[in-house]
Amino acid sequence: MDQPNNTNLRFLSVTTLNILITFFELVGGLLSGSLSLISDAFHNFSDTFSIVLSYLANVIGNKKATPKNSYGYRRAEILTALLNSIILVLISLFLLFEGIDRIQNPEAVKGAIMFWVAIISFIANLGAALLLRGGSHNNLNMKATYLHLLSDSLASIGVIIGAIFIYFFNLTWIDPVITILVSLYIAYESLPIIQQTFRILMEGSPDIDVEHVKSDLLAIPEIKDVHHFHSWSINENELMASVHVNLPDLPLSETEKIYGNIENVLKAKYNISHVTIQAECTRGLKKAMCLSNEDEDNDIRNGK
Structure with missing residues (x-):
């Protein structure tokens, strides 16, 4: 530059x-x-x-x-x-x-x-x-x-x-x-x-393969699902993105570590300089259910 x-x-x-x-x-x-x-x-x-x-x-x-x-x-x-x-x-x-x-x-x-x-x-x-x-x-x-x-x-x-x-x-x-x-x-x-x-x-999406992005993020063990991925450009060099991810019911300190992993993947592979991440438990999740450890123990005791 x-x-x-x-x-x-x-x-x-x-x-x-x-x-x-x-x-x-x-x-x-x-x-x-x-x-x-x-x-x-x-x-x-x-x-x-x-x-x-x-x-x-x-x-x-x-x-x-x-x-x-x-x-x-x-x-x-x-x-x-x-x-x-x-x-x-x-x-x-x-x-x-x-x-x-x-x-x-x-x-x-x-x-x-x-x-x-x-x-x-x-x-x-x-x-x-x-x-x-x-x-x-x-x-x-x-x-x-x-x-x-x-x-x-x-x-x-x-x-x-x-x-x-x-x-x-x-x-x-x-x-x-x-x-x-x-x-x-x-x-x-x-x-x-x-x-x-x-x-x-016009906030058009840059040349990024969304399916590849989802696959890369799903490779992070804690992530169960990825949806609502959007990307756009501020100029020809600065890319932004937002994404929703389904996670287990984790403490905030653990969730922040996962956020860091997501940011590193998007920066290294897709040159996305800023990403807004929304963590969800079951919202938007199609198949898997997200249960806390306490809820899972209750289900086992109740024979569910």
């Missing part, structure tokens, strides 16, 4: 670099007449906005839990990841329609200017993406921002290739075609993040 100071420095560096790229591509696109450069400039502008949102979400997400927000503020990063991804999809739709319009109404493009602007933009975008890559594996928010920047890098490659064909063969239709391909790629990369963030926000 990145330290907060390292993360802040990365976001600041990437934001500054992205503002410079946006201005550079916009001027280059206007001078060359390249739709893909102008579109990428707007894309970079949206990246800058997304990076600022990501930074704020990271700051909010690291705030300590309070009585009113007992699970903390980690969901701020999930909300931002969702917003970033939706922005990406909207941008991809804008680029798609603009590309189709440019195919129908072609305009002259200066391939040489387009080429050199795209080269410099590619280097800058790739550098910005690499700055965030290290923290993108365990953080959906940073992953969404990283994908923003990576898609810019790929867009620049497309623009470079297009500029070469335009300069040597005057194939101006390549410029909007590249724009359309990049827009489809952006949407393809963004939709899974939207799906995952929706599942987290």
Whole structure:
């Protein structure tokens, strides 16, 4: 995990670099007449906005839990990841329609200017993406921002290739075609993040085999039955669960030991960081009956 100071420095560096790229591509696109450069400039502008949102979400997400927000503020990063991804999809739709319009109404493009602007933009975008890559594996928010920047890098490659064909063969239709391909790629990369963030926000169950969980818990000798198991995510790294277990009529001190065993199993095998356990005797138990030692002795004396 990145330290907060390292993360802040990365976001600041990437934001500054992205503002410079946006201005550079916009001027280059206007001078060359390249739709893909102008579109990428707007894309970079949206990246800058997304990076600022990501930074704020990271700051909010690291705030300590309070009585009113007992699970903390980690969901701020999930909300931002969702917003970033939706922005990406909207941008991809804008680029798609603009590309189709440019195919129908072609305009002259200066391939040489387009080429050199795209080269410099590619280097800058790739550098910005690499700055965030290290923290993108365990953080959906940073992953969404990283994908923003990576898609810019790929867009620049497309623009470079297009500029070469335009300069040597005057194939101006390549410029909007590249724009359309990049827009489809952006949407393809963004939709899974939207799906995952929706599942987290809707309290959807993480990818856990409930039957395996029950089997593992039933392997603890004192547990007679397991039911009402529910799991959900605070963010992509923090899993929560609640479960009901049927136990013998034990003293509270013995029950707490079993709770510890349950927590250890769920933490070690399923990475569940917090679990709420409800112990029951017969409630919810389908077959077995739970009797205290005194009740069992009474039954034996009464011939039951």
